[in-house]
Amino acid sequence: MSSTTNPSTQHTSTIGAIGAPSRRNTELALLVFAVVIPVFAYANVGLALNDEVPAGLLSYGLGLGLLAGVGHLAVRKFAPYADPLMLPLATLLNGLGLVAIWRLDQSELLQKIGQAGTAAPRQLMYTAMGIALFVGVLIFLKDHRVLQRYTYISMVGALFLLLLPLVPGLGRNIYGAKIWIQVGSFSIQPGEFAKIVLAIFFAGYLMVKRDALALASRRFMGLYLPRGRDLGPILVVWMVSILILVFETDLGTSLLFFGMFVIMLYVATERTSWIVFGLLMSAVGAVGVASFEPHIQQRVDAWLDPMKEYTLSRAGVAGHSEQAMQALWAFGSGGTLGTGWGQGHSELIRFAANSDFILATFGEELGLAGLMALLLLYALIVERGVRTALAARDPFGKLLAIGLSGAFALQVFVVAGGVMGLIPLTGMTMPFLAYGGSSVIANWALIGILLRISDTARRPAPAPAANPDAEMTQVVRP
Amino acid sequence: MSELTLTVMRLGFLAVLWLFVIVAVQVIRSDLFGTRVTQRGSRRDSGRAQQAARQAPPQQRQQSGGGRRGRNTPTKLVVTEGTLTGTTVALQGQTITLGRAHDSTIVLDDDYASSRHARIYPDRDGQWIVEDLGSTNGTYLDRTRLTTPTPISLGAPIRIGKTVIELRK
Numbered sequence: 169m170s171s172t173t174n175p176s177t178q179h180t181s182t183i184g185a186i187g188a189p190s191r192r193n194t195e196l197a198l199l200v201f202a203v204v205i206p207v208f209a210y211a212n213v214g215l216a217l218n219d220e221v222p223a224g225l226l227s228y229g230l231g232l233g234l235l236a237g238v239g240h241l242a243v244r245k246f247a248p249y250a251d252p253l254m255l256p257l258a259t260l261l262n263g264l265g266l267v268a269i270w271r272l273d274q275s276e277l278l279q280k281i282g283q284a285g286t287a288a289p290r291q292l293m294y295t296a297m298g299i300a301l302f303v304g305v306l307i308f309l310k311d312h313r314v315l316q317r318y319t320y321i322s323m324v325g326a327l328f329l330l331l332l333p334l335v336p337g338l339g340r341n342i343y344g345a346k347i348w349i350q351v352g353s354f355s356i357q358p359g360e361f362a363k364i365v366l367a368i369f370f371a372g373y374l375m376v377k378r379d380a381l382a383l384a385s386r387r388f389m390g391l392y393l394p395r396g397r398d399l400g401p402i403l404v405v406w407m408v409s410i411l412i413l414v415f416e417t418d419l420g421t422s423l424l425f426f427g428m429f430v431i432m433l434y435v436a437t438e439r440t441s442w443i444v445f446g447l448l449m450s451a452v453g454a455v456g457v458a459s460f461e462p463h464i465q466q467r468v469d470a471w472l473d474p475m476k477e478y479t480l481s482r483a484g485v486a487g488h489s490e491q492a493m494q495a496l497w498a499f500g501s502g503g504t505l506g507t508g509w510g511q512g513h514s515e516l517i518r519f520a521a522n523s524d525f526i527l528a529t530f531g532e533e534l535g536l537a538g539l540m541a542l543l544l545l546y547a548l549i550v551e552r553g554v555r556t557a558l559a560a561r562d563p564f565g566k567l568l569a570i571g572l573s574g575a576f577a578l579q580v581f582v583v584a585g586g587v588m589g590l591i592p593l594t595g596m597t598m599p600f601l602a603y604g605g606s607s608v609i610a611n612w613a614l615i616g617i618l619l620r621i622s623d624t625a626r627r628p629a630p631a632p633a634a635n636p637d638a639e640m641t642q643v644v645r646p
Numbered sequence: 647m648s649e650l651t652l653t654v655m656r657l658g659f660l661a662v663l664w665l666f667v668i669v670a671v672q673v674i675r676s677d678l679f680g681t682r683v684t685q686r687g688s689r690r691d692s693g694r695a696q697q698a699a700r701q702a703p704p705q706q707r708q709q710s711g712g713g714r715r716g717r718n719t720p721t722k723l724v725v726t727e728g729t730l731t732g733t734t735v736a737l738q739g740q741t742i743t744l745g746r747a748h749d750s751t752i753v754l755d756d757d758y759a760s761s762r763h764a765r766i767y768p769d770r771d772g773q774w775i776v777e778d779l780g781s782t783n784g785t786y787l788d789r790t791r792l793t794t795p796t797p798i799s800l801g802a803p804i805r806i807g808k809t810v811i812e813l814r815k
Contacts, residue, residue: 538660542663
C-alpha cells in the first residue's frame with residue numbers, strides 16, 4: 169500500500185496491512201467456555217452447601233447460555249468484525265457474579281436481615297435487560313460517529329443524570345450516599361449511565377479542542393503549562409466532580425468522572441502536564457472535601473483504622489460499620505487457594521455483601537489465585553478496549569473507546585481498592601459481578617459501544633480502485 | 647459431600663478459571679496484526695542497489711550542482727518516525743511529494759496526513775524547500791507549523807502527522 173519511487177534502484181518491497189479475519193468462531197468457542205465455567209461453579213456451590221446438585225442448574229445454565237447466544241448472534245449479524253474477546257469476558261464475569269449472588273442468597277443470616285434471598289433471579293432479569301440493551305446498541309448504532317453529533321446534548325444529559333438524585337422526592341439517600349433515584353418500585357443509579365454519556369461528550373469536545381489544548385502552551389520546568397483560557401473546561405469538570413462529592417457524598421463517582429476526563433485529556437493532547445494537574449487537583453479536592461464533610465471523613469477514618477471502626481461498631485456506636493474489617497478478614501481467611509465455593513463466611517459482612525462487597529466473597533472462596541484471575545479478566549476487557557482505541561481510524565472513536573475503557577478500569581480500581589483497603593471505601597459496584605440493575609445494564613451498553621467501535625476499526629478496508637499510477641509506485645530499501 | 651471431592655472441585659475450578667484466562671491471552675496473541683512486508687528482488691540485487699544509491703548522489707551533484715552546492719548538501723531523505731521508519735529516498739533534484747495519494751513519492755499510511763500533504767523540492771540554488779500543500783493537519787518543521795515554502799536545514803525534523811522525515815548527507 170505504501171511505497172516510494174526511485175528509478176535508480178531495483179530493490180523494492182510493498183508494505184500492506186494484513187486483513188483481520190472476522191474471528192466470530194473463536195468468540196463462539198470462548199463463549200461456550202465462559203458459560204460452562206459459571207455452571208461448574210453453580211454445581212460446586214450446591215454440592216458444598218446442600219450435598220446435591222442444585223435443582224435450578226439446568227434452567228440457570230440454559231438462561232445464561234441463551235443470553236450469551238443472543239448476544240453472539242447479534243454480534244455475528246451486526247458487528248461481524250468486532251473484537252472476539254470482549255463478549256466472552258463480560259459473559260464470564262456476569263455469570264460468576266450470578267453464582268456468587270445465588271450463593272449469598274442461600275445464607276440464612278443474610279435472608280434474616282433482608283439483604284439476600286431472591287437477588288439471583290432478579291440479577292438474571294437485569295442481565296437479560298443488559299443483553300437486550302447490548303443488542304439494541306448494536307442494531308441501532310450503525311456507526312459510532314453518529315454520537316459525535318450529540319456532543320453538547322450529551323453534556324446536558326450527563327449533568328441532568330448526575331443531578332437527578334438531588335431532586336427532592338425522587339432521590340433517595342441510602343446509607344449516606346445520595347446516588348439513587350426511585351421510580352415506581354425500581355431504584356436506579358443514574359451515575360452508571362452518566363458515565364457513558366459523559367464519555368461521549370468528552371470525546372466530541374476534546375476532538376475539536378485538542379489542538380488548542382496541546383499546542384498553545386508555555387514550557388515551564390519541563391512541563392507544558394496550558395493557557396488560562398484552555399484551563400477552563402478542566403476546571404469546570406473538576407468543579408462538577410467536587411459538587412458531586414459535596415452534595416451526593418459519593419467519592420467513587422466523583423473520582424471516576426474526573427479520572428476519566430484526565431485520561432481522555434492526556435490521550436487527546438499527549439501532554440504529561442495534564443496528568444500532573446489532574447492528580448494535584450483531585451488530591452486538593454479530596455482532602456478539602458474530606459476535611460469538612462462528615463460522611464467522607466468517616467470513610468477516611470474507617471480506611472485508616474478499620475479495626476477501631478469495627479470495635480466502635482461492635483460497641484453499638486451509631487454511624488459505624490464493621491464491613492471494612494469483615495471484608496479484610498474475608499480476604500485473609502481465603503488465603504492463597506480459597507475455601508472453595510460455598511464454604512466461606514463472607515455473609516458476615518451483612519449489608520451490601522452481594523453488591524459493593526461481592527469481591528470479598530470471591531476473595532474468601534476462590535482465594536488469591538481466583539481473585540487474580542478475576543482481575544486479569546477485567547484487565548483483558550480494558551486491554552481490548554485500549555486496543556480498539558489504537559485500531560480506530562477516526563479520532564472520535566479513539567477517544568470514545570479510550571474514555572469508556574478508562575472509566576471501566578477506574579471503576580474496577582475504585583471498587584477493588586476500596587474493598588481491599590487500598591483507598592477509602594466508596595459506594596460503587598464491581599462491573600458485571602455485583603448485584604445491581606443499573607450497573608449491569610449500563611456496563612453491557614458500554615461493551616456494546618466498544619464492540620461497535622471495534623467492528624468499524626477492524627473491518628477490512630474496501631479494495632482500492634485500480635489506479636493507473638499504481639505500477640509506478642514502489643518502496644525503496646537501499 | 648466428601649472433603650476430597652470438594653477439594654478437587656475447588657482446585658479444579660481455579661484451574662479452569664486460569665485456563666480461560668490463558669486461552670483468552672492466546673487469542674490476543676494470534677490476533678495481533680501488523681503490516682506485512684513483501685520483498686521483491688533477490689539479496690544480491692539489494693546489495694547492488696545499496697551501492698548504486700551510495701554512488702548515485704555524488705554523480706548527481708556534479709551533474710546538476712554546478713559547483714554551487716556547499717559541503718552541507720543533503721543527499722538523501724530519511725523517514726525517522728512513523729510506519730515507514732527506515733525508508734530512505736535519494737535526492738536527485740526531483741520533487742518529492744508526500745501524502746496519502748497513491749501517486750505520491752512517499753505514500754504516507756497515516757491518519758493525520760492529507761492525500762496531497764506536502765512537497766519537497768530544490769530551488770534554483772539547490773537549496774531544498776519544504777512546502778505544505780494546504781493539508782488539514784499541517785506540516786511542522788521543528789516545532790513551527792509551515793505557512794510558506796521554507797528552506798530545510800540538514801537534520802531538521804519535518805513532521806507530518808506521526809511521520810517524521812529529515813534530510814541527511
